[in-house]
Amino acid sequence: MTATEAALRPPAGAGGRRLAWRPAEVVERMAETRRATTLVLDVPGWPGHLAGQHVDVRLTAEDGYQAQRSYSIASPPKAPRLALTVERLEGGEVSPWLAGEARPGDRFELRGPIGGYFTWSVAMSRPLMLVAGGSGVVPLMAMLRHRAASGDAGRAVHARLLYSARAVADIIYHQELQRLSVEPGGPEINLTLTRERPPDGWQGFDRRIDAPTLAAAGVAPEMDPDVYVCGPTPMVEAVANALVGLGYEPARIRTERFGPTGEG
Amino acid sequence: MTTTTRGFSGRRRARPEGNRVPPGQFVTDDFPVLSAGPTPRTPLEKWTLALQDGGSLAGRWTWEEFQSLPQTEITVDIHCVTKWSKLGTKWKGVTIDHLIEAAGLDEPPEPYLMAYCDGGYTTNLPVEDLIGGKGMVATHYDGEPLEPEHGGPARLLVPHLYFWKSAKWVRRLRFMEHDEPGFWESLGYHIYGDPWREQRYDGD
Numbered sequence: 001m002t003a004t005e006a007a008l009r010p011p012a013g014a015g016g017r018r019l020a021w022r023p024a025e026v027v028e029r030m031a032e033t034r035r036a037t038t039l040v041l042d043v044p045g046w047p048g049h050l051a052g053q054h055v056d057v058r059l060t061a062e063d064g065y066q067a068q069r070s071y072s073i074a075s076p077p078k079a080p081r082l083a084l085t086v087e088r089l090e091g092g093e094v095s096p097w098l099a100g101e102a103r104p105g106d107r108f109e110l111r112g113p114i115g116g117y118f119t120w121s122v123a124m125s126r127p128l129m130l131v132a133g134g135s136g137v138v139p140l141m142a143m144l145r146h147r148a149a150s151g152d153a154g155r156a157v158h159a160r161l162l163y164s165a166r167a168v169a170d171i172i173y174h175q176e177l178q179r180l181s182v183e184p185g186g187p188e189i190n191l192t193l194t195r196e197r198p199p200d201g202w203q204g205f206d207r208r209i210d211a212p213t214l215a216a217a218g219v220a221p222e223m224d225p226d227v228y229v230c231g232p233t234p235m236v237e238a239v240a241n242a243l244v245g246l247g248y249e250p251a252r253i254r255t256e257r258f259g260p261t262g263e264g
Numbered sequence: 265m266t267t268t269t270r271g272f273s274g275r276r277r278a279r280p281e282g283n284r285v286p287p288g289q290f291v292t293d294d295f296p297v298l299s300a301g302p303t304p305r306t307p308l309e310k311w312t313l314a315l316q317d318g319g320s321l322a323g324r325w326t327w328e329e330f331q332s333l334p335q336t337e338i339t340v341d342i343h344c345v346t347k348w349s350k351l352g353t354k355w356k357g358v359t360i361d362h363l364i365e366a367a368g369l370d371e372p373p374e375p376y377l378m379a380y381c382d383g384g385y386t387t388n389l390p391v392e393d394l395i396g397g398k399g400m401v402a403t404h405y406d407g408e409p410l411e412p413e414h415g416g417p418a419r420l421l422v423p424h425l426y427f428w429k430s431a432k433w434v435r436r437l438r439f440m441e442h443d444e445p446g447f448w449e450s451l452g453y454h455i456y457g458d459p460w461r462e463q464r465y466d467g468d
Contacts, residue, residue: 017466017467018465018467018468019465019466019467019468023267056464058288059269059272059274060266060267060268060269060272061268061269061272061273061274062268062273064266065273065274066266066274066288067272067274067275067290068288068347069347070346070347093274093275093290097269097271097272101271101272106269106270106271107267107269107270108267108269108272109266109267114452114465115451115452116451116452117300117447117448117451118300233296233297233413237297237303237413240301240302240303241302241303243302244302250301250302250304250383251301251384253301253302254300254301255299255300255301255302257296257297257298257299258296
C-alpha cells in the first residue's frame with residue numbers, strides 16, 4: 001500500500017470502533033430519472049467520507065422487521081449534507097421505498113462510510129478515467145463533484161467519464177454532467193446509449209461500451225490513469241477485460257459491481 | 265434505539281429457510297459477482313497451488329497433480345457481506361485437511377493462514393476455521409468447472425464465514441504464527457467475518 005492509499009483509508013471502522021447505526025432524516029427528494037431518486041439527508045454526527053464510498057441503509061417496519069442494503073454516496077466529501085441516489089429495482093425490497101416512498105421528514109437508519117478501496121481523492125493526482133453503466137454513475141459522480149469542489153487541484157487532474165445508459169431519459173445527472181463538461185478545466189464527458197436509437201444531433205456513442213469505445217473515449221493507457229468502473233456485473237466484466245486487453249495496468253483498475261437484479 | 269420507517273413493510277418474511285439466513289442478509293437465487301478489479305485469467309498449464317510454511321515451500325501442485333488429490337463434494341449456504349445469501353450451493357474440490365496431508369505434514373504448522381491470489385488479493389483466516397472439513401480449495405461449482413468471474417480455476421471456500429474470506433483465484437496458502445489483516449481486512453472490514461454475529465466491518 002502506498003502512502004497515498006494509506007491516507008485514503010476510511011476514517012471510520014479503523015480504530016476497532018463499531019460503525020454505529022445513525023438516524024437519517026430526509027431533507028429533500030429529487031427525481032433524477034424515471035427510476036432514480038436522490039435523497040438529501042440530515043445525518044447528525046456523520047464522520048465524513050471519501051468519494052466512492054457507500055453506506056448501509058436499514059429500514060425498520062412497525063412490527064420490527066428490518067431490511068438492509070448498500071447504496072453509493074453521491075455527495076462529495078465536504079458537502080454539508082449526505083446525498084444518496086437510489087435506482088428503484090423491480091421486485092426490490094428497499095429501493096422501492098427509498099426511490100418511491102421517501103418524503104422530507106421521513107426517517108431511517110444508516111451506517112458508514114464503507115469501502116476503503118473504490119475511493120478517489122485529488123491527492124492521487126494521476127489522470128482519472130471513469131466508466132459507468134446505469135446507476136453505477138453514482139459513486140463516480142461523487143468523484144467528479146469532489147474534483148469540481150477542489151479548485152485548481154481538481155482542474156489539474158485530467159478526467160474523463162464514459163457513461164452508458166439505456167436511453168436519454170435514463171441518464172442520471174444529465175444536466176449537471178453537461179454543465180461540468182463545459183466549465184474551464186471540466187471533465188470530458190462521453191455518453192453512450194444501449195437501448196434507444198439516439199435522437200437527432202446526438203453527440204455521443206450508440207453501443208455498449210467495448211474496446212473501440214474505450215480506446216476512443218478513455219484516457220490513454222500510456223497516461224497511466226487511475227481507472228474506476230462501476231455498473232452491472234456483465235458490463236463491468238466486459239469493460240475490465242477490454243481494459244486489460246488494451247494495455248491498462250490491472251492493478252490500477254478498480255471495479256464495483258451491482259448485486260443481482262431485482263434484489264435492491 | 266431503532267427508528268421505525270413510515271410506510272415500509274418489507275417483503276413477506278415467512279420464508280421456510282428463515283433460520284438458515286444470518287441477520288441482515290437476504291436470499292438470492294442469482295450468483296452475484298464482487299471483485300475489486302479485473303478478472304485474472306491464468307491458463308491451467310501455468311497454474312500451481314503452493315502451500316507455504318514460513319519461508320519454506322511445504323507443498324506445490326500443478327493443475328494435473330491437484331486433480332489427482334482426493335476430491336470432496338459439499339453442499340453449503342454462502343453469505344456475502346454485501347447482504348446476499350445463496351442457499352444449497354454445490355462445490356467440489358480438495359479440503360485443506362487433504363492438502364496438509366498431501367504436503368506430508370502431520371498437522372498445521374501455525375495457527376493462522378494468509379491466502380494469496382492472482383490479481384494481488386489476500387485474505388487471512390485462523391487455521392482452525394479451515395481444517396476438520398471446514399475449508400477447501402474448490403475447482404467446481406454445481407458440477408461444472410468454476411468460471412473465472414466466480415474465482416476459477418480455483419478459489420478458497422470457507423462457507424461459514426462471509427464470502428470475501430473464500431478468496432477467488434487462490435494460488436498460495438501461507439501459514440503464519442500471528443494473525444495479519446488481508447486486503448479487505450485492512451480496508452475497514454472485520455478481521456474474522458462471522459455472518460451469524462454480523463461481523464461485517466471492523467469493530468462489529
